[in-house]
Amino acid sequence: MDAGLANSSFVRATRSTRPPSRDRFIPIRPREMDFVFASGICNDANPNMLSSSSNSSSKAYRNHLAQALNINTTQIFSFRNNSSIPVSIDHFVLEAPRPRYIPQKPERTLAAPGVADDYCFNVLDWGSKNVLAIALEYKVHLWDASNNTVYQLAKLDEQTDLVMSVKWALDGRRVAAGLYNSDVQLWDSVANKLVNTLRGCHRSGVGVLD
Numbered sequence: 001m002d003a004g005l006a007n008s009s010f011v012r013a014t015r016s017t018r019p020p021s022r023d024r025f026i027p028i029r030p031r032e033m034d035f036v037f038a039s040g041i042c043n044d045a046n047p048n049m050l051s052s053s054s055n056s057s058s059k060a061y062r063n064h065l066a067q068a069l070n071i072n073t074t075q076i077f078s079f080r081n082n083s084s085i086p087v088s089i090d091h092f093v094l095e096a097p098r099p100r101y102i103p104q105k106p107e108r109t110l111a112a113p114g115v116a117d118d119y120c121f122n123v124l125d126w127g128s129k130n131v132l133a134i135a136l137e138y139k140v141h142l143w144d145a146s147n148n149t150v151y152q153l154a155k156l157d158e159q160t161d162l163v164m165s166v167k168w169a170l171d172g173r174r175v176a177a178g179l180y181n182s183d184v185q186l187w188d189s190v191a192n193k194l195v196n197t198l199r200g201c202h203r204s205g206v207g208v209l210d
Contacts, residue, residue: 110134112134115134115136121164121165122166123163126168129173131144133153135165137162138161140154140163142175142189154194160180163180164180165208174189176209178209179205184198184200186198
């Protein structure tokens, strides 16, 4: 029983005297680090065991050798240098978005007599050249916002050709008009003439073009 207690106390004493583990820091190793020179310094004999004359001569020889080989003896390890250029944090500062200005009155009012009051119709479309196409019953009008001019592009049959929708092409020149009789007409806004007519194979009108 005494041997067991002795063994257990020995084990506890051995565990308590174990040195704590630590992590190693490994710096960057550029080409200018001279590991041969560092190894020579670490492997030198204890300076206390040498005479003062031999110790001084060894240091003098080491200094002359370092100057001849252009070796920096003041710093063996080279660590990552901080950036010498100051970083501006002005662009990191977040600014609150400015409120968008909303006018309290309309900039311009366009008279559109005969425009269809139906949510199934698409009677307005703005082209890429800043021209607005408006369907007014059986007619198609264009309003140029750059010079504030209005002119009639198409006039169809009042009885059968009700314009339900208009749509600009990407080039800003041609306008498509969807009709109540299921046809689609393509008009040239520059030449002011009908280019093509697509006959529909259904009975319902063309209320949207997209």
